[in-house]
Amino acid sequence: MRLSIASYGLLLICVCLLIHLELAWISGHSAGESAELPAAEQAREYYELYENVWKDLVYFPIPESSEDEKAEVSFENSWMFERTYGGSYGHEGTDLMPSVDRSGYYPVLSMTDGVVENIGWLEKGGWRIGIRSVHDVYFYYAHLSSYAEDFQKGDVISAGQLLGYMGDTGYGKEEGTSGQFPVHLHVGIYVRTEEIPELAVNPYWFLRYLEQHKLKYSFS
């Protein structure tokens, strides 16, 4: 018996329908597999990482001076303000601006317990130090005039420990480049997610909180 064209057509339609159903099933199936986390769980995971910052914060990074009442710092919410050194990008941090514009004057303290993860020169950050805190948050202090000690990667740091002094280093490939901008401390805070090794969060609010937790140092 021979098949008519109509039969061929019918067969073709059946085959296509089966292929379609099969592929739909696969696609649905793989959607299930890649069904990553539902949105709420995903959000909650991110929020837990974010809240880890809280858990580690102890002190405001600039102490009050017990001798010089005018030695204050101010800061605003400059999150994602445009920065243009070496290309245009958003400001991933908060700048603490001193009332006394003198490099090497203000002590810079660690906000947290932690371990030195990075130390030394960065073209943008100048003399910087990066501390990994107990809950896996990265605290980045940039533009220092100098370090308080000969820190090495892996050194254990205590909250409130003197890291170095506020300066104006950076914005240059050559180590020690300074004076390219006003003296200030750039504070960056980064959490680590499964997909993103360095996810910047806005330090502004944390610093607002820490304003109530200032140490007093003797400097003038």
Added chain:
Amino acid sequence: MRLSIASYGLLLICVCLLIHLELAWISGHSAGESAELPAAEQAREYYELYENVWKDLVYFPIPESSEDEKAEVSFENSWMFERTYGGSYGHEGTDLMPSVDRSGYYPVLSMTDGVVENIGWLEKGGWRIGIRSVHDVYFYYAHLSSYAEDFQKGDVISAGQLLGYMGDTGYGKEEGTSGQFPVHLHVGIYVRTEEIPELAVNPYWFLRYLEQHKLKYSFS
């Protein structure tokens, strides 16, 4: 009847066309499904929503008493601690526990400007009020003994405004059920994402921050 070569050719073209359409369908379909945001953007969106809470916070919800020094509240981080009324679930809030265990004693103030979104009895929350703040965050105050005014949905609220009094209402279908647990204020904070209308965030850290921003009320 036999199929001519031309008919076979036509059939082949049809099959190819169908496969092509099918693949286009799949690719469009799955691309659409997985077309979510890259992880970093997604995280940043969630963090922006979270940081909106900061932007609206003004006052701690329980004022200090100018007359009774002992009228304090304490609180711990009880986020997701098990609660069992009407089934087992995580605690989506922070409980402010009074030093004076008296219903109707402590004023409860709005932490933010906003608008009354919910008011009245809830089986779990008792007499509760929910305020939607300027940056679209929902602040939930539960177990009140009474309201300060005959609030209506849509009423505009100012930060620091008296909402009612701390009590022990709730855990009952019947309006006014009280005394099922110690007097306290349950504070809940919810952000709204595109997918999740009520995503709870942990109020503990925000309350820690607000501790530095207490109003003084005359009550004893």
